[in-house]
Amino acid sequence: MSPIADISAQNEASVVPNGKHVEKPSSSFTPLLHRTPWVPPVAVTGEGVHLILEDGTRIIDAVGGAAVNCIGSGHPKVIQAVKDQLDKLLSNQPSEKLAARLISSSDGAFSQCVFVSGGSEAMEAAIKLAKQYFWEVDQPQRKYFIARHQSYHGNTLGALALSHHPFRRAPYEDILNHKAFHYVSPAYYKRYARAGESEEQYVARLVQELEDKFQELGPENVIGFAAEPVVGATQGVTYAPKGYFAAMSAVCRKYGALLILDEVMCGMGRMGTSMHAWQGPNSYTDGVSPDIQAVAKGLGGGYGSIGAILLNERVAGGLQQGSKYLQHGHTYQAHPLAMAASLAVQDVIEEENLLEKAGRVGTVLQQQLEQSLTGPNALSAPYIFDIRGGGCFWGIEFQFPEEVEEKWFSKQRFGGLVQAAAMENGAVIIGMSGGIDGKKGDFIILAPAYNISDEEITEVVTKVTKSIEDVLKRTVLS
Numbered sequence: 001m002s003p004i005a006d007i008s009a010q011n012e013a014s015v016v017p018n019g020k021h022v023e024k025p026s027s028s029f030t031p032l033l034h035r036t037p038w039v040p041p042v043a044v045t046g047e048g049v050h051l052i053l054e055d056g057t058r059i060i061d062a063v064g065g066a067a068v069n070c071i072g073s074g075h076p077k078v079i080q081a082v083k084d085q086l087d088k089l090l091s092n093q094p095s096e097k098l099a100a101r102l103i104s105s106s107d108g109a110f111s112q113c114v115f116v117s118g119g120s121e122a123m124e125a126a127i128k129l130a131k132q133y134f135w136e137v138d139q140p141q142r143k144y145f146i147a148r149h150q151s152y153h154g155n156t157l158g159a160l161a162l163s164h165h166p167f168r169r170a171p172y173e174d175i176l177n178h179k180a181f182h183y184v185s186p187a188y189y190k191r192y193a194r195a196g197e198s199e200e201q202y203v204a205r206l207v208q209e210l211e212d213k214f215q216e217l218g219p220e221n222v223i224g225f226a227a228e229p230v231v232g233a234t235q236g237v238t239y240a241p242k243g244y245f246a247a248m249s250a251v252c253r254k255y256g257a258l259l260i261l262d263e264v265m266c267g268m269g270r271m272g273t274s275m276h277a278w279q280g281p282n283s284y285t286d287g288v289s290p291d292i293q294a295v296a297k298g299l300g301g302g303y304g305s306i307g308a309i310l311l312n313e314r315v316a317g318g319l320q321q322g323s324k325y326l327q328h329g330h331t332y333q334a335h336p337l338a339m340a341a342s343l344a345v346q347d348v349i350e351e352e353n354l355l356e357k358a359g360r361v362g363t364v365l366q367q368q369l370e371q372s373l374t375g376p377n378a379l380s381a382p383y384i385f386d387i388r389g390g391g392c393f394w395g396i397e398f399q400f401p402e403e404v405e406e407k408w409f410s411k412q413r414f415g416g417l418v419q420a421a422a423m424e425n426g427a428v429i430i431g432m433s434g435g436i437d438g439k440k441g442d443f444i445i446l447a448p449a450y451n452i453s454d455e456e457i458t459e460v461v462t463k464v465t466k467s468i469e470d471v472l473k474r475t476v477l478s
Contacts, residue, residue: 062447086337119154121333137322139256145182225251226262234435245278294310418444
């Protein structure tokens with residue numbers, strides 16, 4: 001009997017300890033356990049922003065593997081760098097070079113970095129680094145983190161506990177650390193402001209909430225405040241009003257706590273302004289740099305499994321006065337192939353001027369999305385709550401009357417239906433739900449490569465528009 005046949009036989013209806021029967025799996029069952037309840041199509045190769053499937057179908061990748069791919073697929077410079085590294089696999093030269101590159105990109109904000117193998121690992125390491133810092137500087141009583149509702153920081157147990165993503169936390173609530181992690185409100189003015197509340201008043205209310213949380217926990221017991229400058233997975237590319245991060249950072253400084261920024265999705269040039277979302281004249285954090293920052297996705301662009309934690313002089317100095325190293329690690333952190341690939345990706349971004357290109361992509365994408373989805377003849381216009389973003393990171397949020405929600409989207413959510421329709425129409429996007437309260441609030445995310453062409457942007461917008469309209473015609477407008 002073949003291995004696959006043997007697996008299928010083992011999964012015929014059987015009895016498990018609680019007495020329930022496990023039914024034979026559907027015909028979509030494969031030896032690989034996927035992260036989706038369906039089996040996704042298999043891509044065999046990629047050409048720029050297009051993917052080619054096993055059956056030869058050509059589709060456009062409008063989301064870059066959840067904001068990972070930033071220079072497209074198959075770039076010859078990166079492929080050659082990986083091949084060259086294979087000849088000297090154990091060399092750690094690329095890690096030293098990449099570390100120096102990251103530190104130099106921070107305008108003096110950071111002094112050291114640590115490499116891991118992905119975004120969740122980066123945030124897990126950031127949590128441990130922050131705690132170890134206070135242990136090293138003789139403040140071991142600090143044991144609490146403050147994060148935000150409707151946030152997502154990764155799928156390891158620590159990062160998931162820091163997050164407040166109800167759906168992703170649900171199966172694991174009983175084993176998450178509920179004592180160490182606490183939450184305040186998200187920062188999304190258009191959705192959460194009270195009637196008549198100005199942006200300044202809204203920011204002041206959120207700052208007072210953080211102040212109150214410090215007092216509740218005991219200011220001397222708080223390790224830090226963690227936030228995404230631009231929220232991705234839980235809200236669909238939302239960012240705080242001006243003045244928010246400056247004020248929240250001031251509260252942290254007042255009590256000696258750390259500011260921890262999660263730029264796993266929005267960093268490394270994704271916003272089309274600077275290498276970091278907190279950086280530059282169009283900063284998403286009022287120009288406030290963090291004590292600790294996590295980056296990943298755009299660092300390796302999908303060519304290598306990599307994440308990084310950047311630490312400023314304060315945190316680095318704290319470790320140096322104590323143990324002088326981070327008591328945390330994984331087998332494949334700073335793997336030479338990932339380092340070489342990531343260094344080459346950063347070379348491509350610099351040499352091909354892709355930060356400036358990403359900013360221009362954002363301008364074109366915004367114009368086309370607004371015209372196509374909210375113009376006078378757009379079928380989707382009444383259901384578009386917001387189109388927002390920057391550079392190569394955009395969110396489209398939908399809103400339906402309560403009776404429409406109950407009739408059409410009580411089981412299958414609109415965001416997921418649009419994602420499925422987009423695949424049928426030849427485009428890969430992210431469609432999600434729960435942006436408002438963990439259940440309601442549908443949105444889609446677009447995160448193309450920085451070097452996507454104008455013609456390819458039009459292809460994305462055309463296919464996204466058609467996909468939204470297809471779902472509306474099958475449901476609300478039927």
